[in-house]
Amino acid sequence: xxxxxxxxxxxxxxxxxxxxxxxxxxxxxxxxxxxxxxxxxxxxxxxxxxxxxxxxxxxxxxxxxxxxxxxxxxxxxxxxxxxxxxxxxxxxxxxxxxxxxxxxxxxxxxxxxxxxxxxxxxxxxxxxxxxxxxxxxxxxxxxxxxxxxxxxxxxxxxxxxxxxxxxxxxxxxxxxxxxxxxxxxxxxxxxxx
Ligand code: SF4
Numbered sequence: 031x032x033x034x035x036x037x038x039x040x041x042x043x044x045x046x047x048x049x050x051x052x053x054x055x056x057x058x059x060x061x062x063x064x065x066x067x068x069x070x071x072x073x074x075x076x077x078x079x080x081x082x083x084x085x086x087x088x089x090x091x092x093x094x095x096x097x098x099x100x101x102x103x104x105x106x107x108x109x110x111x112x113x114x115x116x117x118x119x120x121x122x123x124x125x126x127x128x129x130x131x132x133x134x135x136x137x138x139x140x141x142x143x144x145x146x147x148x149x150x151x152x153x154x155x156x157x158x159x160x161x162x163x164x165x166x167x168x169x170x171x172x173x174x175x176x177x178x179x180x181x182x183x184x185x186x187x188x189x190x191x192x193x194x195x196x197x198x199x200x201x202x203x204x205x206x207x208x209x210x211x212x213x214x215x216x217x218x219x220x221x222x223x
Contacts, residue, residue, distance in 0.1 A: 032114070034114065034118040034121075035086065035114050035115045035118055036085060036086055036087070036118075037083045037084060037085050037086060037115070038058075038060070038083070038084055038086050038089070038112060038115035038116065038118075038119060039060065039061045039062065039078075039081050039082070039083050039084075039112065039115075040058060040059060040060055040061055040081050040082060040083075040084050041059040041060065041061040041072070041074065041075040041080070041081045041106070041107055042059045042081075043056070043057065043058055043059070043089070043092075044056070044057040044059075045092070045096065046096070046098075046099075047103070049175065050103040050105060050133065050135075050175065051101055051103045051131075051133035051158060051160075051175055052100065052101070052131075052133075052158075052175075053099075053100025053101060054098055054099055054100050055099060055100060055101045055102060055103045055133070056092070056093050056096065056099055056101075056102045056103070057102075057103045057104075057105055058089060058102070058103070058104055058105070058116075058119065059072075059075060059105050059106055059107055060075075060081075060104065060105070060106040060107035060108065060109045060111065060112050060116065061075055061077070061078070061080050061081025061082075061106075061107050062075070062076070062077065062078035062080075062081070062106075062107050062108060062111050062112070063075055063076045063106050063107045063108040063111070063137065064108060064111065064137075065108060065137035065163050067137065067163045067164040067165070067166075068166050069164060069166035069169070070164055071177075075106055075107040076107070078111070081107075086115065086118050086119050086122060087122065089119060089122075090119065090122035090123060090125075090126065093123060093126065093130070094126050094127075097128075099130060100130065100131065101130050101131035101132060101133060101157075102123050102130050102131075102132055102133070103132075103133040103134070103135070104116050104119070104120075104132070104133070104134040104135065104156075105134075105135040106135060106136075106137075108136060108137055108138075109134050109135065109136060109152065110134075110136050110138060110143060110146060110149055110152065113148045113149060113151055113152045114148075114151070116134070116152050117151045117152045117155055120132055120152065120155035120156065121155065124155065131157040131158065132155060132156045132157050132158070133156065133157065133158040133159070133160070134152065134153075134156045134158070134159055134160075135159075135160045135161075136159065136160070136161050136162075137162065137163045137164075138161065138162075139161045139162050139182075140159060140161045140182070140184055140189070140195045141195075143159075143161070153186065154190075156186055157185070157186055157187055158183065158184065158185060158186060158198065159182075159183075159184045159186050160175055160176055160181055160182070160183050160184075161181060161182050161184060161195075162178075162180050162181045162182065163178075163180075163181075164177045164178050164181070165178040165179075165180050166178070168180050174200075174201060182195065182197055183197060183198045184196060184197055184198065185197070185198050
């Protein structure tokens with residue numbers, strides 16, 4: 031059995047976000063993405079040699095410092111290009127006091143992830159998935175937590191029980207104005223444009 035990785039290659043961290051899943055969230059942007067979606071807001075996250083290596087334990091300790099967090103989001107880049115590292119971070123978040131929920135973004139669809147070797151290690155630790163590539167032709171600023179209409183916001187716990195992808199029930203769409211206000215908190219928005 032391989033030892034769990036102790037570091038992860040990241041493009042950046044946003045310590046408090048309200049646009050990357052429900053509630054106040056700590057967001058880890060992985061470095062490296064193979065999808066190259068036209069219109070991607072963060073092409074600097076694509077290079078697998080870019081970003082920086084950070085100890086996973088250091089990220090978990092930072093998360094622990096903020097008692098106001100509802101959850102942690104793994105974004106990118108493509109988190110499923112670093113399955114073992116994000117899975118180790120997920121396990122360390124799970125071991126923290128309280129119950130932070132875990133949301134993961136991916137340019138792969140849920141169905142593709144089910145077939146991707148090793149992806150189940152990370153999928154099984156997460157509560158929500160925003161799936162699919164950003165498609166410029168389907169861009170919609172009113173969508174909650176997504177950039178284009180093809181992307182789905184899935185409840186992974188319900189999906190596992192049902193044996194099919196189960197979307198989180200829709201809520202009233204955000205106005206472009208409120209979206210823009212939230213976006214300014216993060217300064218980085220992979221998977222969206
Ligand atoms: S939108 Fe997301 S999946 Fe697409 S290229 Fe950008 S980081 Fe990769």
